[in-house]
Amino acid sequence: MRKLFVRLSAALIASTSVIAGQAANAAELKAGDVINAANFDQVKNDTFEGHTIRDMITDKVELLIKNYNLSIPLRHSEEIPVPQIDIENTKKYSGDVKIDPVTHEVTGYKTGTPFPDIDVNDPLSGFKAVWNYYYQNTYGSTFDGHYTFLFIDSNRGLDRVQRWYTLSLKMKGRQTGDPVLGDGSLVKKQLLYAVEPYDIKGIGIFTVRHDSPQLEDNWAYVKSVRRTRQLSGSSWMDSLAGSVQLNDEYDGFAGRPSWYPEAKIVKKRWILAVAHLPGPRVVSDAPDRASKYPTVDLESEPFSMPTQKVAWEPREVYEIELKMPNEHPYSKRVLYMDVHFPRFYQVEHFDKAGEFAKISFVFTRPVKGGGGTIGMAPLQGIAFDVKRQEALVYLAEEDSTIDRPGITENDVTLGQLEAAAE
Amino acid sequence: MVKTRRQKYVPSRSAMVLAAGLTLVSGGSAFADEIADSIRVGGYVRGWASFNLQDVPDTAENDRGDISMLRASVLVDGSVTTGPIDWKAIFRADREYKTSYVKRLEDLTRTKTPGGPGSHVMDQYDQTELREFYADVDVGERVKLRLGKQQVVWGESDFFRAMDLIHGYDYRWRSFLEPENEELRKPLILANAMIQVPEARGALQVIVRPALDRDRDIGNTYDLYGGRWTPQTFKGADFLNGGVTMAYDYHHPEGDADDVTGGVRWKGRAGPVTYSLAYLKTFNPDPIVNSAFAPYGKAPSNPFGDWIYPEIDLFGVTASGQVPAIDSVLSTEIVYFKDAPYNVGLSIPGSKFQPAPYGTENTIPGFGGVIRKKTILSMLRIDKPVNLKSMLNTSSDSLLSLQIFDKWILDYNDADEIVDLAGYNAPKDEHSTIITGIFSLNFAGNTINPTLAAGLDPWNNGGFLIPSVEFVRGNNWRLRLEADLFFSADERQPSLTSVSGLSEDRTHLFGTLANHDQFVIRLTRQF
Numbered sequence: 001m002r003k004l005f006v007r008l009s010a011a012l013i014a015s016t017s018v019i020a021g022q023a024a025n026a027a028e029l030k031a032g033d034v035i036n037a038a039n040f041d042q043v044k045n046d047t048f049e050g051h052t053i054r055d056m057i058t059d060k061v062e063l064l065i066k067n068y069n070l071s072i073p074l075r076h077s078e079e080i081p082v083p084q085i086d087i088e089n090t091k092k093y094s095g096d097v098k099i100d101p102v103t104h105e106v107t108g109y110k111t112g113t114p115f116p117d118i119d120v121n122d123p124l125s126g127f128k129a130v131w132n133y134y135y136q137n138t139y140g141s142t143f144d145g146h147y148t149f150l151f152i153d154s155n156r157g158l159d160r161v162q163r164w165y166t167l168s169l170k171m172k173g174r175q176t177g178d179p180v181l182g183d184g185s186l187v188k189k190q191l192l193y194a195v196e197p198y199d200i201k202g203i204g205i206f207t208v209r210h211d212s213p214q215l216e217d218n219w220a221y222v223k224s225v226r227r228t229r230q231l232s233g234s235s236w237m238d239s240l241a242g243s244v245q246l247n248d249e250y251d252g253f254a255g256r257p258s259w260y261p262e263a264k265i266v267k268k269r270w271i272l273a274v275a276h277l278p279g280p281r282v283v284s285d286a287p288d289r290a291s292k293y294p295t296v297d298l299e300s301e302p303f304s305m306p307t308q309k310v311a312w313e314p315r316e317v318y319e320i321e322l323k324m325p326n327e328h329p330y331s332k333r334v335l336y337m338d339v340h341f342p343r344f345y346q347v348e349h350f351d352k353a354g355e356f357a358k359i360s361f362v363f364t365r366p367v368k369g370g371g372g373t374i375g376m377a378p379l380q381g382i383a384f385d386v387k388r389q390e391a392l393v394y395l396a397e398e399d400s401t402i403d404r405p406g407i408t409e410n411d412v413t414l415g416q417l418e419a420a421a422e
Numbered sequence: 423m424v425k426t427r428r429q430k431y432v433p434s435r436s437a438m439v440l441a442a443g444l445t446l447v448s449g450g451s452a453f454a455d456e457i458a459d460s461i462r463v464g465g466y467v468r469g470w471a472s473f474n475l476q477d478v479p480d481t482a483e484n485d486r487g488d489i490s491m492l493r494a495s496v497l498v499d500g501s502v503t504t505g506p507i508d509w510k511a512i513f514r515a516d517r518e519y520k521t522s523y524v525k526r527l528e529d530l531t532r533t534k535t536p537g538g539p540g541s542h543v544m545d546q547y548d549q550t551e552l553r554e555f556y557a558d559v560d561v562g563e564r565v566k567l568r569l570g571k572q573q574v575v576w577g578e579s580d581f582f583r584a585m586d587l588i589h590g591y592d593y594r595w596r597s598f599l600e601p602e603n604e605e606l607r608k609p610l611i612l613a614n615a616m617i618q619v620p621e622a623r624g625a626l627q628v629i630v631r632p633a634l635d636r637d638r639d640i641g642n643t644y645d646l647y648g649g650r651w652t653p654q655t656f657k658g659a660d661f662l663n664g665g666v667t668m669a670y671d672y673h674h675p676e677g678d679a680d681d682v683t684g685g686v687r688w689k690g691r692a693g694p695v696t697y698s699l700a701y702l703k704t705f706n707p708d709p710i711v712n713s714a715f716a717p718y719g720k721a722p723s724n725p726f727g728d729w730i731y732p733e734i735d736l737f738g739v740t741a742s743g744q745v746p747a748i749d750s751v752l753s754t755e756i757v758y759f760k761d762a763p764y765n766v767g768l769s770i771p772g773s774k775f776q777p778a779p780y781g782t783e784n785t786i787p788g789f790g791g792v793i794r795k796k797t798i799l800s801m802l803r804i805d806k807p808v809n810l811k812s813m814l815n816t817s818s819d820s821l822l823s824l825q826i827f828d829k830w831i832l833d834y835n836d837a838d839e840i841v842d843l844a845g846y847n848a849p850k851d852e853h854s855t856i857i858t859g860i861f862s863l864n865f866a867g868n869t870i871n872p873t874l875a876a877g878l879d880p881w882n883n884g885g886f887l888i889p890s891v892e893f894v895r896g897n898n899w900r901l902r903l904e905a906d907l908f909f910s911a912d913e914r915q916p917s918l919t920s921v922s923g924l925s926e927d928r929t930h931l932f933g934t935l936a937n938h939d940q941f942v943i944r945l946t947r948q949f
Binding site for chain 2: 151159160161196197198199201214215217219223224225226227229230231232233234235238239241242243244327329390409410413414415416418419422
């Protein structure tokens with residue numbers, strides 16, 4: 001017994017020494033260092049801002065680094081303060097918000113963060129975190145501007161480009177003025193217009209999101225027949241224009257939380273994320289493609305990864321596992337949401353067999369909108385399907401802004417969709 | 423009100439060239455720069471080749487396999503903003519090559535009824551026109567005015583039109599088969615006001631046609647000159663040959679292109695239902711015969727008569743809404759015509775329109791005059807997404823759309839001898855019903871898009887089948903392959919010189935399209 005104790009002690013001392021030795025040898029990386037396939041195994045035990053690299057990179061991101069040319073330049077994290085108006089709104093209104101433990105539906109929401117105090121041990125914490133995102137998001141009361149969509153074949157390169165204009169107006173969760181517009185039955189209204197290429201130019205889509213489990217109402221103006229048609233709201237699980245991104249994935253997550261059977265916070269952790277995306281993302285008069293889309297690497301496979309202009313910083317997040325309904329193409333998603341404000345940085349999608357199928361990133365930065373409001377909008381998104389070997393990249397153009405002065409509820413109506421029809 | 427269409431767009435390369443030119447000319451003033459920045463230009467170069475899949479019995483030759491159409495179009499779509507006004511212009515030039523089949527029909531027409539437009543048929547296909555040109559301006563917070571030559575579409579129906587009657591369509595070069603019906607619709611000069619009434623969750627639209635259009639811009643334009651889309655048995659017969667057969671009369675007392683027309687529509691939402699109510703005074707979409715043998719309102723100028731477009735008044739209601747229980751959208755449209763015009767006169771013994779001995783010109787069906795009847799057009803449609811991703815590896819949900827369309831003559835009377843089509847002896851039924859269906863799929867990231875469209879006339883055993891596939895290559899290239907197949911239990915055989923041929927009484931709409939089956943290739947290069 002004594003010999004066994006000595007042997008065990010020696011093994012313990014030896015392993016501790018190895019770990020201590022490794023810790024002693026681990027370097028603190030500096031801003032500007034780039035993590036890539038060539039050096040990942042050397043730096044994975046190093047730290048940045050005191051966090052181990054390996055701990056900040058999920059195994060799916062590691063797969064992208066090692067196999068799909070993802071490079072991660074580091075930048076120091078910056079605090080992104082929550083706007084004072086959000087703090088005040090939360091204090092004033094969050095007490096009225098209730099969540100049903102069975103249906104996971106929420107009642108009583110007006111504005112601010114519905115569930116400001118998330119306890120990861122709360123069995124409803126996953127749903128609360130996702131409801132925070134659904135209602136509040138971070139892009140102020142309105143968001144509008146042009147988006148470029150790049151449809152990419154991961155073997156052949158850029159296939160198609162579409163440009164759309166979007167105008168999104170919150171009916172609840174508004175930062176300034178009336179917290180709720182209308183009778184309180186709606187969450188959001190949105191107009192989308194296609195700008196390019198010519199065969200989709202003029203198509204318009206008007207969406208009304210109800211504050212209930214009811215499906216969204218959608219109408220499309222079809223320019224080729226010069227008429228508006230109502231569409232089925234069940235398209236929330238369908239693909240966006242045939243791409244690898246589904247309609248419930250825009251900006252990380254775009255479905256109603258209660259439509260999903262289970263949401264749980266796995267843990268709090270740190271990841272490397274893009275929270276200060278540089279601009280511009282689309283340079284219209286650029287002489288070549290590389291300079292037209294400076295934040296997307298369209299020159300090397302898989303043609304959808306960010307360029308090294310895009311730097312990543314440590315962010316503390318909730319790792320949330322979300323189960324999909326049976327009829328959904330996926331079985332589950334793992335989402336990574338900032339703990340300080342409801343914004344997703346990364347989503348991992350798993351197919352019906354439980355296999356990793358796709359990864360999405362949302363790149364953002366604080367933007368100042370009209371009236372001085374500060375928000376964080378989805379400025380660049382990547383949906384990379386490793387099985388289909390295709391990707392969709394969306395890029396907010398320079399005219400995108402939050403809380404543009406002059407936008408009212410009456411600007412986002414079915415009548416406006418038809419009035420603007422070309 | 424934010425001007426959502428007037429945001430600063432990133433212009434295309436062609437627009438930037440124009441903008442640079444404008445800046446150069448103007449000397450670089452700020453106003454010119456603002457205009458230059460707003461210029462947007464797009465469009466396409468497109469070509470078609472269609473091939474007869476059947477022999478056409480009207481001709482002596484075997485027409486199967488012949489090229490029935492070889493056509494090219496260039497369309498330029500431009501817009502610019504000058505201060506508070508958004509300007510839009512769409513220009514299109516069409517040219518065709520006279521194929522041997524087209525020449526064959528033209529020669530046939532020159533033999534049978536020479537001297538009219540059918541004898542110079544390329545004039546019907548070759549066009550260059552400013553299709554649309556209008557200005558948009560906001561007046562206050564609620565009103566948007568669109569003034570100029572434009573298209574306005576009301577109603578919910580596909581393929582067949584109930585409320586979509588503000589404009590006529592040009593059916594000469596491709597019949598109704600071009601999928602983008604904006605290319606077939608004939609734009610009109612309109613004053614179009616859209617007034618938002620958000621308090622009532624809707625908008626009021628007022629349309630006034632001030633009668634500044636060319637005469638030929640009103641009503642549907644058909645191949646009535648003996649060409650490739652002339653109904654079977656009339657190929658080579660030019661019924662637009664003024665002085666010989668017939669011609670258009672655009673200034674008939676009951677249908678005068680100089681009359682101001684227009685309408686008003688309220689469209690809104692009530693709960694889950696989107697609805698509209700409309701009144702429209704317009705021209706009958708199809709030309710009606712003002713027969714020389716039974717003049718209507720005015721003696722016609724031509725030996726057989728004139729084609730006229732009587733004015734009509736209609737009241738319509740539409741509704742659509744999601745039905746989540748069946749994951750579908752249901753739509754309906756009901757339009758009441760106070761006085762829809764029809765041609766009368768059947769070539770039958772004892773016809774009250776046959777005062778002359780049997781065998782004279784008075785027996786041409788439909789040439790016995792005009793009658794006005796209260797009529798209801800109704801449509802019911804279901805649109806349903808179908809998830810075939812697992813089964814067929816589609817890239818998006820597929821769409822299944824089924825529609826039933828009915829025309830009901832309210833005070834129908836057999837004794838009125840209403841014909842279904844002028845020149846054909848089949849009587850019009852009290853109910854004329856057509857069932858249509860469209861099934862569209864998407865593959866390979868929506869770059870391969872097959873569609874099957876079908877139509878059935880259940881009472882007269884006729885219909886059509888249109889399988890097609892569109893290939894999408896990058897941003898610029900689109901290739902469409904399509905087969906247009908028509909079937910009918912009954913079709914009149916060519917015997918125009920024989921009076922007995924005119925008494926054949928079972929050919930309805932799809933019978934007139936007998937032996938018009940074709941295969942079409944359409945290639946588009948967009949910019």
